[in-house]
Amino acid sequence: MASEEFFxxxxxxxxxxxxDSTRVSLKVPPKNRGDFLFRPGQYINIKFHKGDCSYLRTYSICSSDTGENLEFAAKHIENGVFSEYIKEKKIGDTLSISRPAGHFVVSEIKSSCLLLIAAGSGITPIISIAKSFxxxxxxxxxxxxxxxKKYETMxxxxDVQDLKDSYISRFLVFNFFTQEYQETEFLNGRINASKIEFLIEKKIINVGHIDEVFICGPLDMTKILAQTLERVGFKKYQVRSEIFFAENRAPIRAELTSGxxxxxxxxxxxxxDGVRKFVSLAQGGDLIDSAKAAGIILPFACKNGMCATCxxxxxxxxxxxHQNFSLEDWELKKGYILSCQLQAIDDKVILDFDNI
Ligand SMILES: Cc1cc2nc3c(=O)[nH]c(=O)nc-3n(C[C@H](O)[C@H](O)[C@H](O)COP(=O)(O)OP(=O)(O)OC[C@H]3O[C@@H](n4cnc5c(N)ncnc54)[C@H](O)[C@@H]3O)c2cc1C
Ligand code: FES
Structure with a gap:
């Protein structure tokens, strides 16, 4: 990705x-419609200032097609910077938004049946994929x-109910609650391996009929479900996951892994942007910060391996x-890397942000 532009x-x-969430609809002026064409499942980055600090946060687009409006929904995180910022916004205020990006999208190969799995705010890209599909x-x-957790936090x-009403024979939904008792015991508690296995046993999930699976939720849930799905017969490339939050990376020492x-x-x-520049990166240093100190602004958002903006x-x-939650195997094989997570294990490294 070349330098990121904001509108x-x-x-x-x-x-x-x-x-505890805010849903925001943004007006896309006709002259910018081309900039905001997106594929359902993609996200935008939002740049904002609070006090003297500048921040970037990533939000999935929840509208289903490109038109006059672009929608996203933010769950309020306690004391979260953007969570507080958005509560103060009014109709008519503006937000600085990047072009849509991301690979959490239905593949170009013709798919006709999807399994979508979401927890909490993980529904945002999933609802866009479901509606458009x-x-x-x-x-x-x-x-x-x-x-x-419960119905009122859903x-x-x-939108889910509307989809049920509109596509009775083509849309099947199971709502699980962790803090609200439901009579059907199966619907109580988190989505886990045994729930997936049960749905397979009952032939509700038919491995041979489902083309792609999308999972968006906490890291531990997505990891376990992706492993389960592979174990029951899905190919790795059929299962995509996205996470919104991970604890900051644990630093690793290069010599431990490079030898x-x-x-x-x-x-x-x-x-x-067509220019070559050079940065000195200390062992264990952060490339985004080192580049910034040298006057080079690299594209980034989460700085934690989740969004792939970098x-x-x-x-x-x-x-x-250090860690990677967003690049897929095919990207790694082609030499792509998350620059926010980069650790050099060579005297010289050349990175291309333009021809990707
Ligand atoms: C690809 C991608 C798509 C995303 N899409 C959405 C979306 O559609 N809707 C949405 O609500 N969020 C989404 N997020 C998460 C979003 O970018 C922010 O991280 C989140 O909203 C918190 O921002 P904040 O500024 O309010 O909190 P911050 O100020 O960043 O965080 C405050 C504190 O809460 C912790 N924290 C941050 N996020 C979480 C979390 N999710 N759960 C628990 N603790 C947390 C932090 O470690 C920190 O201690 C997405 C993230 C990624 C990477
Ligand atoms: S900035 Fe999000 S993965 Fe690097």
Missing amino acids: KLGIQSLSNDTR LESNQRNKVILLFCN MFRE HYTGESSVIEIRL RCKVLSGKVQM
């Missing part, structure tokens, strides 16, 4: 799906497994990542 979009409406072809089918509950490299710093050549291609040199 000022006006807030058209603000609503509260639940007491059901609308796009009258043979398409969707099974949604959706887990929340984001997009009306050889003992240099104290590396020279990183950065190819961005993705680039390694043209030469050995590198490894």
Whole structure:
């Protein structure tokens, strides 16, 4: 990704799906419609200032198609910077929004049946995928497994109900609650391996009929479910996951994994916006911060391996990542890396942010 551009979009409406979330509809002016074409499941980055500090946060688009409006929904995190910021916004205020990005999208190969799994605010990209997929072809089918604490904390509950009403024979939904008792015992508690196995046993999930699976929720849930799905017969490439939050990375020492490299710093050549620049990266240093100190602003958002805004291609040199929750195997094989997680294990590394 070359340098990220931001566009000022006006807030058209603000609503509260639940007491602790805000749903925002932004007006996309006709001249910017091309900039905001998106594929359901993609996200935008929002740049904002509070006090003297500048922040970036990532939000999945929850609208189902590109039009006059672009929607996202933010769950309020206690004392969260954006969570507090958005509560103060009014209709007519503007937000600085990046172009849509991300690979959590239905593949180009013709899929006709999807299994979607969401927990809490993980429903945001999932609802966009579900709506657009059901609308796009009258043979398409969707099974949604959706887990929340209780009914009142369930984001997009009306949208889910509307989809049920509109696509009775093609949309099947199971609502699981962890803090509200339901008579059907199966629907109580988190979505876990045994619930998936039960649905397979009852032939509700038919492994051979489902083309792709999308999981969005906490890290531990997505990991366990992805492993379960592979165990029961899905291929790795059929299962995509996205997470919204991970604890900050645990630093790793290069020599532990590389076996050889003992240099104290590396020279990183950065190819961005058609220009070559050089940054010295100390062992264990943060490339985004080191580049910034050298006057180079690299694209980034979460700085934690989750969003892939910082993705680039390694043209030469050995590198490894601290953690990766967003790049898929095919991207790693092609030499893509998350620059926010980069650890150089070579004297010189060349990174390309343009031709990716
Ligand atoms: C690809 C992607 C898509 C995303 N899409 C959405 C979306 O559609 N809707 C949405 O609500 N969020 C989404 N997020 C998460 C979002 O970007 C923010 O991280 C989140 O809203 C918190 O921002 P904040 O500024 O309010 O909190 P911060 O100020 O960043 O965090 C405050 C405190 O809460 C902790 N924290 C942050 N996030 C969480 C969390 N989710 N759970 C528990 N603790 C947390 C932090 O470690 C910190 O201690 C997405 C993230 C990614 C990477
Ligand atoms: S900035 Fe989000 S993965 Fe690197």
